[in-house]
Amino acid sequence: MITALLVANRGEIACRIFRTCRELGISTVAVYSDADAGALHVREADTAVRLPGYAPGDTYLRGDLLVAAALAAGADAVHPGYGFLSENAGFARAVQDAGLVWVGPPVKAIELMASKTRAKELMAAADVPLLAPVDPAAATAADLPLLLKAAAGGGGRGMRIVRELSLLQQEVTAASAEAAGAFGDGEVFAEPYVERGRHVEVQVMADGQGTVWALGTRDCSLQRRHQKVIEEAPAPGLDDGLRGRLRDAAVAAAQAVGYRGAGTVEFLVSAEGRPYFLEMNTRLQVEHPVTEAVFGLDLVALQLRTAEGEPLPAAAPPEPSGHAVEARLYAEDPARDWQPQTGALLLFEVPDEPGIRLDTGYTGGDTIGVHYDPMLAKVIAHAPTRTEAVRLLARALERARIHGPVTNRELLVSSLRHPDFTAGRLDTGFYDRHLAALTAAGTPGEDSARRLAATAAALASAAGAAPAATGGPGPARFGAWRNLASAPQTRRYRAEPGGTEYEIAYRTGRDGAPAPETGERVLAARPGAVTLETGGVTRHFTVTTHGDRAYVDTTSGSYTFTALPRFTDPAERTEPGSLLAPMPGTVVRLADGLAPGAAVEAGQPLIWLEAMKMEHRILAPASGTLTALHAAPGLQVEVGALLAVVQDAPAHASAEACADAPADASAHAPAHQEETTP
Known part of the structure; x- marks a missing residue:
């Protein structure tokens, strides 16, 4: 025991x-x-x-x-x-x-399934359908595209899609290095990459007496960098025949290795509905809560009981009920190549209501560091139907209060409400096709909502600075109201992320209460809460400030702003063409031949930075000349550290003119951008 x-x-x-x-x-x-x-x-x-x-x-x-x-x-x-x-x-x-x-499972089962290459050989012997591996050294253009995978682990570590044969060997080297760092084993293998395939898996639970449960299916097709973002159970849109084949193959895989405990058999389902064995994860999956919700089970409790030698409580699993959807909430910026974020998590609240489950390792006041995966939490919704579960999860995420680093919350909400997702049209290329639209600046209506939130932030700030006679915390002073009209007071805010700036003008009335120039009716304005009426609709805003950041939460979304000073500090200016570290991390390598004076092309990878167990490329912001290099392999850098400077090459100039004239550095792009225009 x-x-x-x-x-x-x-x-x-x-x-x-x-x-x-x-x-x-x-x-x-x-x-x-x-x-x-x-x-x-x-x-x-x-x-x-x-x-x-x-x-x-x-x-x-x-x-x-x-x-x-x-x-x-x-x-x-x-x-x-x-x-x-x-x-x-x-x-x-x-x-x-x-x-x-x-x-966990028996050591022998882990050994048999730990290597993806050996597992495929075993599954082929058990007549489980699979994709034939491809030897990278012998691959030809006809084999493309290929998917490189780490043999000893999962979670997207060491995975690469290769579409050009000339890049295969360098991607094998990069994948091997990433796999070695994550799992202590640099072995990688290649297999055909199935375009628009679905990632579908079967949860298995086995005891030591020979009973194996197949606990339905899960769809985990929405992925970024080969890591799952949204998962659900059961997998939608599969016919009974396909579900049966997946279930039977999963049970056969577990029985073939004498499995015990919780495990997951993963499949790739092609657009034509053909399933292929990918791998068996001999552990508990991140997405196990959706299966728990649908089957009314505690998989961890079953793991503990089978480890103690107890049998499963019945020969067959319980009947499933309803639908469950899980979203992984990350501290990352999807609009900037999924750039991980760090810093203080000032407030973290997810609605605690029926049908919603929160699994997290953070609370408000914790710090998101640079050493580990940036996942903040998993938010799970369970309801009688898929439509209800998806709607419930989107609404819970929308109402969550998350103050601190940028997260993928808005992307999750938009993904759950996307027509392809709501219709069950799922595949692993979802974000390849839709990410740009899902992270776009937004519609005019969204801009109006953001401006209204900025107005609430300005009014709350003004209320906090108002004299004590008006209910504010400041000292009473003579002359809070004047007989002659004066210019309105203004406050400027920059939306985060995105950078859109808003200037909010307001005047202070006889009662000392601020009123916006744009005509909204102020029903209440206190330092922490503002109620506005616009177009006959009343809206409530909760405003929280931390330093120069203002967080505005509403029942239909949340907004983050940076309060801007009236004048820019010249010391804060950055030299055009500067490549700054987008996050704290360690420089792991430089482009071949990279040195001051080298010619570079726009978008060319120059520096590789390792942070949060992933490699991040720092790209040339424009075509030109590298005029300074401050990075070297092994160097640890903080966010904002200057790594290098690239000066633009003049578009039409002779070699002599280039030597005499300064480079045109008017175009400056952030180092993290994948595509830039010189």
């Missing part, structure tokens, strides 16, 4: 496992790196053990330290969560050799 469980993981999944442990009366042990010393999973655990260091390779990927932590804390079992060492057979064996219970 398990009495104390160490979770060899962090963040959201550790908190989720602890929740079940509390319900079952099992004490909990957390592990944490120095970067996670104040993290929520550490605060929620009964006991915590420090893993000295910051990098995953020094902490969460050190199996010897994790086993030692379990023994030191008196744990008698280890749950690996997902990611890190969750599919590492050597770690599972070390846990068992130490006399601890391994809450």
Whole structure:
């Protein structure tokens, strides 16, 4: 019987496992790196053990330290969560050799399925349909496009789509390096890339007595960088015949390796409806809550019970009910190549109401660091029908209050309401086709709503600076109202992200209350709340300020603004053509031959920066000459650090003129942009 469980993981999944442990009366042990010393999973655990260091390779990927932590804390079992060492057979064996219970599948099953290449050979022998692997060294143009994948892990790490044969070897090298950093194993393989395919998976649960449950299907087709963004159960639009083939193949895969515990068999379903085996994840999936919601199960509790040797409670799983949808909320900017964001999470509130579940590793006041994946939370909605579940989830996300770094919240809401998604027209190319439209600046109506929110921010700020006689916190002073008309007062705001600026003009009336020049009727204006009437419609705004940031929350959306000073500080100006670090990270490599004086082309990758377990390319903002280089492999940089300077090449000038005249640096583009116009 398990009495104390160490979770060899962090963040959201550790908190989720602890929740079940509390319900079952099992004490909990957390592990944490120095970067996670104040993290929520550490605060929620009964006991915590420090893993000295910051990098995953020094902490969460050190199996010897994790086993030692379990023994030191008196744990008698280890749950690996997902990611890190969750599919590492050597770690599972070390846990068992130490006399601890391994809450996962048998070591042999992990070994057989841990390598995607070996797993495919095994599935072929079991007559499970699959895509034939392609040897990258022997690939031809006829094999394109190809998908490179890490053999030892998932989560999108080490994955690349290759459409040009000339780029294949360098992409293999990059994928191998990323896989080695994420999983400690740089093996990668290639297979045909199926255009407009769907990612459909089957959750399996098996005990040690030979019973295997196939718990329906999940669709995980909406992905960015090969990482899932929105998942749902059951997968919509599949006919009964296809569902049966997927279920049978998943059960066959589990039985072929003598599986025990929770696992997932993943398939790619072509546009023609043909399923192909992708891989088996020998662990709990990030998206397991949608299956739990539909089947009314606690998969973590079942994992713990099967690890203790108990059988599944019945020969067949319970009947499913309703539909569930999950959205992964990330601290990232989708409009800027999914750039991860860091900083203080000042406020984080998701509506707590029927049908909504929140799995998270953060609370307001926590800090989003640079060392780990930027996922803040998973928000799950369960309802009787798909339409209701999708609507409920979109509305909950829309009403959430998230103050701090930029998130993908608006993209999630727009995706859930997109006609293709609501109609169930899903495939892995969804964001390739729709991202630009989903992250566009918006319609005139959206701009009007944002301006109205900026007006609320200005009025709340004015109310906060008003004399005490009018209800504001400031000191009373003579002359709050004057007999002669004067110019209106103004406040300027920049919308974040996006950069649209708004100038809000208002006047102070006899009662000391501010009134906007644009004619909205002010029903209430306090430092934290403003109520406006416009066009006969009353709207309420909650306004929160943190430094120069104003966060305006409404029942139909949230807005972030930066209050702008009246005058720009000359010291804040940046030299045109500067390439700035878009996030804290480590420079891992430079373009071949990159040195001051080198000629570069617009959009050419110059510098590779590693942050949050992903590589990010820093591109040349324009064609021209590299006039300064401040980056070198191994250099750790903070956000905004100057990495290099590119001076534009004059469009029509002789070589002599180029030598005598300064470069035209009028075009300056942020370093993170994928496409720029010189």
